[in-house]
Amino acid sequence: MSQKLFVSAQEVAEKAGVSRSAVSRTFTSGASVSPKTRQKVLDAAEALGYHVNHLARGLMRNESGIVCLIVSEIGTPYRSALLGALTQQLQNSGKISMLINTDRSDGSVDLALRQAIRYRADASIILSGLPDKSITDLCLKNGQRLVLINRDDDREGPLKINIDDADAAARIATAFVRAGCRKLAFANSQAGTPSLMARERGFVAAARALGLDVVVERFGHTGYESGRAVAQQLLTRKERPDAVFCATDLLACGFMDAARHQFSISVPDQICVAGFDDIEQASWSSYGLTTFAQPVDMIAREAVSWLVAETAQPENHTVRLHADLVWRTSIRGG
Amino acid sequence: MSQKLFVSAQEVAEKAGVSRSAVSRTFTSGASVSPKTRQKVLDAAEALGYHVNHLARGLMRNESGIVCLIVSEIGTPYRSALLGALTQQLQNSGKISMLINTDRSDGSVDLALRQAIRYRADASIILSGLPDKSITDLCLKNGQRLVLINRDDDREGPLKINIDDADAAARIATAFVRAGCRKLAFANSQAGTPSLMARERGFVAAARALGLDVVVERFGHTGYESGRAVAQQLLTRKERPDAVFCATDLLACGFMDAARHQFSISVPDQICVAGFDDIEQASWSSYGLTTFAQPVDMIAREAVSWLVAETAQPENHTVRLHADLVWRTSIRGG
DNA sequence: GCAGCATTTGCACACGCTTGCAAAAAGCGA
DNA sequence: TCGCTTTTTGCAAGCGTGTGCAAATGCTGC
Known part of the structure; x- marks a missing residue:
């Protein structure tokens, strides 16, 4: 490795004909430097390609940035x-x-x-x-x-x-009901993170308040493939759900694809779907997914x-x- | 802010009853420390919650990590x-x-x-x-x-x-021809990055070598929306292409969605599509996009x-x- | 126990920077 | 020009490390 190391404030100081502290102050906002020396320092720094060493600065200031x-x-x-x-x-x-x-x-x-x-x-x-x-x-x-x-x-x-996962879940439950759905389902992964579980609990509770039961299905990690797998479970039940709230958009995309291409079920005519996150793909016209936007x-x-x-x-x-x-x-x- | 700062090697040394260099050496791989003092240091460090300051280490070693x-x-x-x-x-x-x-x-x-x-x-x-x-x-x-x-x-x-963008572009050109396509098009963005341009040039050159012309259309940035916009251009031509190579998968997804849902054109029956990158969505069953995998x-x-x-x-x-x-x-x- | 050797330890300096402090310079009113 | 105040400047200490060097310690074989 080229042993010619980084240029230090010392070198800049020498080149500019000022003290090393003047260099330091030039690059410290709020420090007291006369415009004249400041300019000399800036010129020298530019010529030498000097850049403040943030490792050292962090060490001194006790604030690394x-x-x-x-x-x-x-x-x-x-x-x-x-x-x-x-x-x-x-x-x-x-x-x-x-x-x-x-x-x-x-x-x-x-x-x-x-x-x-x-x-x-x-x-x-x-x-x-x-x-x-x-x-x-x-x-x-x-x-x-x-x-x-x-x-x-x-x-x-x-x-x-x-x-406000639980609140969102409640809102979507009423939206499903308003759309005429009665057989609700919730598609989740097995990740069990707090927000996923909050959505699940909130949805189940809201549905119950509306007098409806919810079939909950969980599978694998939180991704497209899991959505397909959950569809496998939900869409082969004797009593097929007519609305499913997926814990994330990725699950929803997987679910929709399986429903349409594998089971030939029409969304939203035969089954309504909602997701969570509002990832970019949710807006793609192959999905047109109704979903909650993470702010x-x-x-x-x-x-x-x-x-x-x-x-x-x-x-x-x-x-x-x-x-x-x-x-x-x-x-x-x- | 709580002025009780981070714990330093000095404090660990005092607690362990050794010199500061012993602490330093304990955490420097390849340094010479006896197992006994090493253990004393490790115990003290654990008790105090000591962590080597990588800012300072980087300063000394001239290697920040x-x-x-x-x-x-x-x-x-x-x-x-x-x-x-x-x-x-x-x-x-x-x-x-x-x-x-x-x-x-x-x-x-x-x-x-x-x-x-x-x-x-x-x-x-x-x-x-x-x-x-x-x-x-x-x-x-x-x-x-x-x-x-x-x-x-x-x-x-x-x-x-x-x-090897150009080579890939050539391969996809022959694949199109083998699929019976004759009216080739290339969908690009206006970003003009080297790899995008290499794909474009490679595709055009390969097609020419096969005796075919290529319609090139460029629009906006490299995303889904641009794919839709390009579709707008390409699919309203008097002579509609029967194969289009999109510079990226995002463009391809946008293109396919527009072709299918807006123009009711079937992929791949009426038009063949290929992309580049092999993003996850390319494998989703709504797309099933043939594409090149970025390694x-x-x-x-x-x-x-x-x-x-x-x-x-x-x-x-x-x-x-x-x-x-x-x-x-x-x-x-x- | 002791010479001879290998290993471990502590000291002290260096890394590049910020900043308190006191000295120097600059500004200013008379 | 001279006192006074304000601004600028240089000095030096210190931040938490790594490491060369010499002293100290531990071992081995007699």
Whole structure:
């Protein structure tokens, strides 16, 4: 490796004929430098290709500017959309995002948070999985801010951002009934994450309040294939449902495809379908899926504005966001 | 903010009753520590919740462990899949990924690379856009390794990973002809990225070699909506094409949906369609898109193994990877 | 017990930066 | 020009690490 290393503030100082602190102050907003020396420094820096070393700066300031995003299944539409919104917002606020990919194994979120601590991240945002309490306590003790998105957890300290899953589920139940459906079903995965379960419980409860029963079917992970598998189960019952609420859009797409192409069942004429997330594919004309929109931009905005705030935040802060129903063509009427 | 900061090696040393260097050496692989003191240190570290400060370590070692991923349109299926593969591989190699979201504006990749320099990233991987030569030179001069994925550029220094777009385009041309198609079209976006243009040129050239002309239509950005728009153009011509090669799967999905639902044209009976990328949706039964698979895992593996290699790499290294044709149902026969 | 050797340990410096403090410079009114 | 205040500048300490070097310790074989 070329041992000619990065150029340091010292070299810039020499070239500009000023002290090293002058260089430092030039690149520190709010520091006192005369316009003249400032310009000399900037010129020298430009000529030498100098860039402030954020590792060293973070060391001194005890603020790295790094925010750690912890997420699994990045390739998934909803996840990647949220990821994009978050990195965008973070950049706008002068932060930089560190991305950690977790798998399903349970220790992996803990490992990710340890990594965040090692890099002295200012904050961590957790999109998948739920870390052990001992680890989150460690993060908080170290002054690291924590955001949990859609992880229905009641521990103190982190900001919790949740969607009103149960309320949405209730709304879609009445929509189904209004469309003339009577035999409701809920399609879920076996992942059992808080938001998925909240949708399930909310749907079942709302249906019961309307005097209807719900067939619940769960299968595999939360993806297209699972939607097909669930369709296999639901559409071969003696009493076939006439409306199915899928816990995510991916499940819904899989379900619809199986219903139409494998069982030749027409959506929405013979069966109504709804999803959750409003991924891009939901709007594609092969699906036209009626679904709830995750307010990804608002989630990102809430998360970022909370974690860049100067003042210490209230200990137990929860943000509950509303999911708008996007009406398309997978439910009759409307 | 709680001023009780992170715990340092000093404190661990005191608690363990050893010198600070012993702590340092315990966490440095290949350093000489006796098993006894090592255990004392580990116990103390565990008790205190100590984690090596990678900012400081990076400062000393001149190796941060950070790899910068520069990418636009993260929410897109192909991009997010590649992103997932890359972060995964990087983590396996003990690196951590820093994610920078660029927009279309041209300076934004340069800005991203500057950020990479500030954080003293060991390497940067560029998935979107092409930075100014002065910036890449700066990166290289600073000992930062660079990987360009699918950016057909001939500058020296970075590793270039490319797909054999032209060859793939030629293969699909003969597949169309073999399916009995004669009126070929190519659907592209106006993005004009190297790989998109290579596919276009390759397809046109191959068709010409087979004695056929190609209608080329370009519209907007590389997404579903553009596919629909291009369909609008192509399917209202007096002489409607009977085979269309779409530069990406997203374009193909949009095209197919428009053809089927808006123009009531049957795929593949009346028109054959092929795409590129093999995004997940291509395999969904509403599309069954015949397409070329981006070897994302291999791309990631090549990139990561190159940039973690100890020895200096050859100056002008290009990897050309093959895209397998995944045969589904959007082309007759097969 | 002791010479001879290998291993472990502590000291101290370096990495590139920020920042409090005091000295120097600049501005200003008389 | 001179006192005074305000701004700018340089010095030096410190952030938490890694590591070369020399001293100290532990082992082995007599």
